[in-house]
Each structure stands twice: as structure tokens, then as C-alpha cells.
Amino acid sequence: MVRKAIKKLIDYFWKIEPNEVIDSELIPPVPILWDRPGIKFGSPYDNWTKLVVSVMQDVTNSLGLPTERFKVLLKPNLSTEHFEEERKKVHLEGRLEIFCGHGKDDALLGPFIEGTETEHIIENNIKHSDLYTKEMIPNHNSAMFAYCCSAASFLGQCYVYKKGNVFLGFNQPFLIDIEDKVFVERCSQILKASLMHMLTSDSFDYKQKDNMAELYEEIIHYYQFGNGSEDLNRTKYVVLFFTQYESLVFMENKRTI
Amino acid sequence: MSEAQAQAQAQALEETKILDDYPSESLMRVLYVEDKEDYLKRIGKLIRNWGCYVDSIKYPIDALQLLHKNKYQLVIFDHAFPDGHMTGLDFILQYRNMIGSAKPILLTQYANVLRNVDEVDKDWITVIDKQYYKEQLPVSIKEVYGIVCKKIDENKNQLTTNSNPNYPLAEEELKSLQEELIVGLEKSENINRKSIAYEDERYSIADLIEQVRKGTELGARLVRSYFGVKKMQNKLEKKYGSKSD
Numbered sequence: 457m458v459r460k461a462i463k464k465l466i467d468y469f470w471k472i473e474p475n476e477v478i479d480s481e482l483i484p485p486v487p488i489l490w491d492r493p494g495i496k497f498g499s500p501y502d503n504w505t506k507l508v509v510s511v512m513q514d515v516t517n518s519l520g521l522p523t524e525r526f527k528v529l530l531k532p533n534l535s536t537e538h539f540e541e542e543r544k545k546v547h548l549e550g551r552l553e554i555f556c557g558h559g560k561d562d563a564l565l566g567p568f569i570e571g572t573e574t575e576h577i578i579e580n581n582i583k584h585s586d587l588y589t590k591e592m593i594p595n596h597n598s599a600m601f602a603y604c605c606s607a608a609s610f611l612g613q614c615y616v617y618k619k620g621n622v623f624l625g626f627n628q629p630f631l632i633d634i635e636d637k638v639f640v641e642r643c644s645q646i647l648k649a650s651l652m653h654m655l656t657s658d659s660f661d662y663k664q665k666d667n668m669a670e671l672y673e674e675i676i677h678y679y680q681f682g683n684g685s686e687d688l689n690r691t692k693y694v695v696l697f698f699t700q701y702e703s704l705v706f707m708e709n710k711r712t713i
Numbered sequence: 714m715s716e717a718q719a720q721a722q723a724q725a726l727e728e729t730k731i732l733d734d735y736p737s738e739s740l741m742r743v744l745y746v747e748d749k750e751d752y753l754k755r756i757g758k759l760i761r762n763w764g765c766y767v768d769s770i771k772y773p774i775d776a777l778q779l780l781h782k783n784k785y786q787l788v789i790f791d792h793a794f795p796d797g798h799m800t801g802l803d804f805i806l807q808y809r810n811m812i813g814s815a816k817p818i819l820l821t822q823y824a825n826v827l828r829n830v831d832e833v834d835k836d837w838i839t840v841i842d843k844q845y846y847k848e849q850l851p852v853s854i855k856e857v858y859g860i861v862c863k864k865i866d867e868n869k870n871q872l873t874t875n876s877n878p879n880y881p882l883a884e885e886e887l888k889s890l891q892e893e894l895i896v897g898l899e900k901s902e903n904i905n906r907k908s909i910a911y912e913d914e915r916y917s918i919a920d921l922i923e924q925v926r927k928g929t930e931l932g933a934r935l936v937r938s939y940f941g942v943k944k945m946q947n948k949l950e951k952k953y954g955s956k957s958d
Contacts, residue, residue, distance in 0.1 A: 504910070561781060605912075610781040617774065617799060635908035676942060677949045691897025691939075692918060696909075698938040709803065 492655075493525040494552030495543055499534035501567040502582050503634045508556035508603060511644045515651045526552075535569045536587055551598040552660055555588065556647065559604030559625075562611050564588035590614040596621065599660035603647055605629040608705045616707040624665055628703035631696050638689070639696060646671045665706035672701035742766045742783060743861075746776045746801070747791040747820075752843075756820075756857075760789075765861065773804040780808065787861065791843070792821035805838060818860060887936065891925055894939045898922050 500509040522528040558565040566587030597620035608625035615623040650668045678684040747753045757769035792801035824842035904918040924932035
């Protein structure tokens, strides 16, 4: 029954029109039966991060998070120290870590913190600091979803180097049209539905990737053959979404011998 | 001359015979991962002499960094690493997830066991027996050499504009895709607004069209993405039905 409710919720997100305002009162709260230990973290400090953090916040509210075992850390000026402090409170075994924001090959990025050694400029002269690097990877049986550019290409590989760890993320940079309301809304729909699926499933495995890939396929189909094919921006959307779709990878450390 | 010295000399002779057949020109880049230093040096040197650029690395964790930085046409792995390190097979199974990755060769003493493991994708991984007895090693090396030669030929035939082996495109097809993509993008709204973020730059649709025309790295990626959508067409039509349905 709960499964059906979740499916309805996902369907609801998907059907809303891009310009429609989401009324949070319309979304029924879904209890998490399977309360996995984990942490959801991100920091709103530019257009993209504000968008993804607001999506994470929506999902958090709908699912009745945080709980004792699942922490939510969505704060401006989030530093590595603060993150580590909060993460210590999360149970080590079977931990799920969810991050949305900016990323590069070997780190997940957060806002620039004065006095830190790392400094990256991604666009519009906005500075970023390393928030999560390979030294912080949990030792075993943990899962991570990173909704950001490139992190799967090296950080993800390091993540699954540890026994029993799994990683879902993107292994290349992808294109984002942050000022295009329709594109941004579609991106948040995909992210919302994926997070819902992740947080309410009883395991974190390849099904999460399949589910997310399916959402991308649907949106590409919508612009390729569906009603969206009348849209002037059709080709643009198809290419923008496909750069995300093609770089989505799921990796796991599964010892065979 | 002791028996060991004689063996070493015979081995060196055997290697020289192989060296005589080197392909003269090749830009192929090879990654060789092996924890035993004598193999690492000797086999690394051999492959280098075949005209390839070889990065010889001792442990998988360092190989990860290199795989991330460089593009390799061939990756040769050992299977058994010291305790605390991932096995070659584990590493390869993860490496398979990386887009545009080269087909690996697993050079191992446990070839017979590994060939029967379900996870080993027979079309993708080549498992070669690394003989324990050194005098038989050239047999394995010859097998690797055969694969390297084949790979060099493939490289020569590959279009330079198409670096991703997942998307082999003929020149004509590439041009028509480029045109199609440009026409599609030109129809978009606000083509001069610099709103598209990619790595550390911002682009407008007009900039993207320019990138496609010039065939830059980003341009080539856009064309490949567009081609990817085309490839998805059958799958999507099967799943959802075509527009006319």
C-alpha cells in the first residue's frame, strides 16, 4: 500500500507542468518504513545549488526527514568540518550518503570557506572549496548518490575501491541551462522522483540507476516524439538531457574471487 | 655458464625475435598494471618497443588516477595483487563502467579459473595465461603482441574526429548529424543568451553551434550526444510507440 502511495507521488511529480507551482500541501507525507542510516547534504550558494537544495528540502519534508538515523544537512556556508561533525552521528554500517550540487573529478564541492587551501572557480567567478574528498570515504558497505558533474570519474572509483561500497553518479561534466525555467523544472522533477525512489527503496543498487535512466529516457522521448517535439527548444533539451543520461553510472565493489 | 644464465640468454633471444616484428609507427597508449617488478619492467619494455607509449603501474589505486587522466587504447592487468589491494578482475569490472574505456587484457596465472567466472564478459575481456615458468612467458607475450598489432590496425582506421569507441561514425554520417544538430539548435529560442554552463565556461546556443561547426571537443561531444539520442530511437519507439501511434 505504501509502495502504491509512493508510486502515486512519483507520478504526481512527473505530471505537473513545468510552470505549475508545486503546492506542498497537496503532497501527502509518506512515512519511511525502512529507515536507513544516512546523511543528505548540500549547500545553497549559487543558482544551481539553490535549485537542487530546494528539491532536496521538498523531498525531506514529504518523507518526514530528518529522523534519528537519517540526518539532513542543507546549510549555506557548509564546511568539511561541519559535515564531518554531523556525519559522526550517523551509524557507520550500511550508510547512505546523498549529495546534490557541484562536483569535479576528485571532489564534491561546497561554498568557498575562507582559510581553506582548496579554491575552484567553476563559472561566473563563484569560488568553491572541496567539501568531500577521497580521504573521507567510508570504509565499507556504504552507498553514495552524487547529483553533480564528473564525481563518478575518480571520486566514485575511489569510493567503490572499499569493500561493499556502491556509487551512483555522473562521470562527465554535463550541460545545464540554469536560466531556462522549463529545463530547470524538468531537472528537478527527475531529481525529485529519483530521490523519492532511493529513500523509499529497501536497498541501494542498480535499480536506482535504472529508475533514473528511465526518467531521462522518458523526458528525451517526450521531446523526441511526444508533445514536446513541437517545442522550439526541442533539440536543445534533447542534447542537454542526454549529456546527463549518457554519463550516469552505477558502480559497486562486488568481490567475485 | 650456469643453467639459470643459459635460460636467461635463451629468453632474451626469444624476446629479440619478437622485437624484430615491431610495427614501426604507432601512437597507441597502453596502461600496464602489475605488482611484480621484474614482469613490470620486462613486459613494459617489450610493449614500449613495439611502438606503444606505456605507463607501467604497480597497484590498481595508482592506475585509477591514470585512467582518469589519460585515454588508453589498451589496458593490461595482472589479477593477483598483495593483500589489501583489489584483485585485477574486481578492478576491471569497475573499470567497465567508465565510458569510452579500452578493452582490457587480463594477464594472469589463474586464466583457466577466470575464464569460467560468470562475471567475465567473454567478448570484452581477453584473459591470457601468464606462465609461471619464465621460459614459457614469451608464448603469452606473443598472444599479447597479436592483440596489440590488431589494435594498432584498428587505430589507424579510426577517424580522428571520433575518439569515443562507443560511437563509431563514418565521416558522411558525422557531417549529416552535425548539420541536423545545427539546424535543430538554430530553431531554439534566445540563441544569444549565455545561459548554458559547462565546466568553467558559459555558452549561448550560438556558441554551441560554433563549437559544433569547428569540431572542438565540446562540439564533438554534442554531436555524439545527438547521435546517442538517435541510437535510442529504436529502443524508445519500442517502449513508448512512435509519435504517429
